[in-house]
Amino acid sequence: MSGADKKKVVYNIRRFIPEEDPRPHWESYFIEVEKGMTVLDGLHQIKERTDPTLSWRFSCRMGVCGSCAMLINGRPQLACNTQILEVSESTIALAPLPNFDIVRDLVPDLTPLFEKHKAIRPFIVDEGSDKDLFGEHCQTPEDLLAYLQFSYCIKCGACMSACPTFATDPSYAGPQPLAQTHRYNEDTRDQGFGKRSLVAGEGHGAFHCHYAGECSNVCPKGVDPARAIQLLKRSLVLDYLNLRSPHRHAEIIGPDTNAKKLPNIPSAPAYTVK
Amino acid sequence: MRETRNWTWQIFTAVVILVFLSIHMIVMHLDDIVGWFNPNGGAALDWANVLERSKAIFFVVTYIVLLAATLYHALYGIRNILFELHPPAGVEKAITVVFWLAGLGLFAIGIYGAVALRLA
Numbered sequence: 054m055s056g057a058d059k060k061k062v063v064y065n066i067r068r069f070i071p072e073e074d075p076r077p078h079w080e081s082y083f084i085e086v087e088k089g090m091t092v093l094d095g096l097h098q099i100k101e102r103t104d105p106t107l108s109w110r111f112s113c114r115m116g117v118c119g120s121c122a123m124l125i126n127g128r129p130q131l132a133c134n135t136q137i138l139e140v141s142e143s144t145i146a147l148a149p150l151p152n153f154d155i156v157r158d159l160v161p162d163l164t165p166l167f168e169k170h171k172a173i174r175p176f177i178v179d180e181g182s183d184k185d186l187f188g189e190h191c192q193t194p195e196d197l198l199a200y201l202q203f204s205y206c207i208k209c210g211a212c213m214s215a216c217p218t219f220a221t222d223p224s225y226a227g228p229q230p231l232a233q234t235h236r237y238n239e240d241t242r243d244q245g246f247g248k249r250s251l252v253a254g255e256g257h258g259a260f261h262c263h264y265a266g267e268c269s270n271v272c273p274k275g276v277d278p279a280r281a282i283q284l285l286k287r288s289l290v291l292d293y294l295n296l297r298s299p300h301r302h303a304e305i306i307g308p309d310t311n312a313k314k315l316p317n318i319p320s321a322p323a324y325t326v327k
Numbered sequence: 328m329r330e331t332r333n334w335t336w337q338i339f340t341a342v343v344i345l346v347f348l349s350i351h352m353i354v355m356h357l358d359d360i361v362g363w364f365n366p367n368g369g370a371a372l373d374w375a376n377v378l379e380r381s382k383a384i385f386f387v388v389t390y391i392v393l394l395a396a397t398l399y400h401a402l403y404g405i406r407n408i409l410f411e412l413h414p415p416a417g418v419e420k421a422i423t424v425v426f427w428l429a430g431l432g433l434f435a436i437g438i439y440g441a442v443a444l445r446l447a
Binding site: 218221222223224225250251254255256257258260261286289290292293294 | 328329330331332333334335338407410411412413419
């Protein structure tokens with residue numbers, strides 16, 4: 054691409070180096086932008102050519118890991134998924150995700166997010182027997198659709214940053230953990246509704262959501278946590294009133310004991326873990 | 328599951344307010360059109376009409392139920408807003424106790440007024 058196709062864009066970045074700075078401050082950088090460059094590309098250009106001390110998180114650079122979430126012109130977004138020229142042709146303002154403490158520059162301390170996520174047991178809770186663990190849980194396409202959308206969460210933290218309730222109440226569980234609560238509750242392999250309700254259905258849980266909808270507005274993966282939380286509220290209330298439909302557990306089928314191995318198939322190696 | 332119970336009551340009282348407040352609004356403001364509840368003529372707040380309604384068991388029950396639902400809905404809503412300011416746990420407990428006492432106190436005064444008028 055020729056030089057004429059490049060534009061000069063200003064990156065205003067909220068910097069904070071804890072060892073040196075008493076408080077965060079803004080610094081400006083000029084970058085040369087070509088069509089197709091993402092905000093993440095711009096940060097790399099600054100680090101390579103201008104200021105190697107600039108810090109931020111990134112990994113996959115393709116919108117699946119959630120590491121590079123930051124405030125881009127006032128909106129929590131993934132830097133790798135955001136084209137510079139689609140945001141602005143003149144000025145890009147970058148800041149770390151709000152509602153979290155800052156570790157350094159654009160790096161937020163996401164510990165509260167991970168602790169709240171861990172508290173809701175984000176895994177399949179199976180109360181079945183040990184024998185069941187070696188079986189296959191059968192799910193229909195309809196079973197999968199009940200939770201698939203909510204399983205797309207990449208834990209980037211954008212929704213937590215956009216949530217006005219979390220902004221004022223650090224004890225609020227937040228859209229990401231509550232959406233994942235609903236994701237696992239709706240999974241037919243799971244039996245953890247009761248245990249998760251102790252977190253989601255209690256103080257500072259799902260009922261502190263005011264349905265502002267900003268979480269769904271900023272989610273880069275289309276998870277729609279606002280909808281998940283409203284569905285979670287409904288299931289909690291119905292459960293309290295004993296009106297919730299019984300949770301249908303996925304049928305578990307074991308290995309086919311009648312199957313005969315073809316003669317030219319070698320045997321599997323012995324188990325190494327008893 | 329205490330918060331789930333509280334929220335369930337919040338939904339229930341919202342529906343109660345919708346129904347009973349609508350009745351109250353119709354009685355107070357649509358009498359010219361409906362003409363049901365002011366048999367002595369004149370305005371809804373004329374003493375004769377107020378006394379007539381106060382004697383009717385339907386209105387006594389309606390207003391007591393509306394009072395209970397409104398007190399619960401309002402005080403629980405304000406409590407939630409205050410809790411979102413993240414006060415210490417001791418303050419949260421104090422708010423809950425004060426609101427319960429205020430709510431029960433106001434409810435008692437309201438019932439006294441409703442019953443006293445009926446028996447007057």
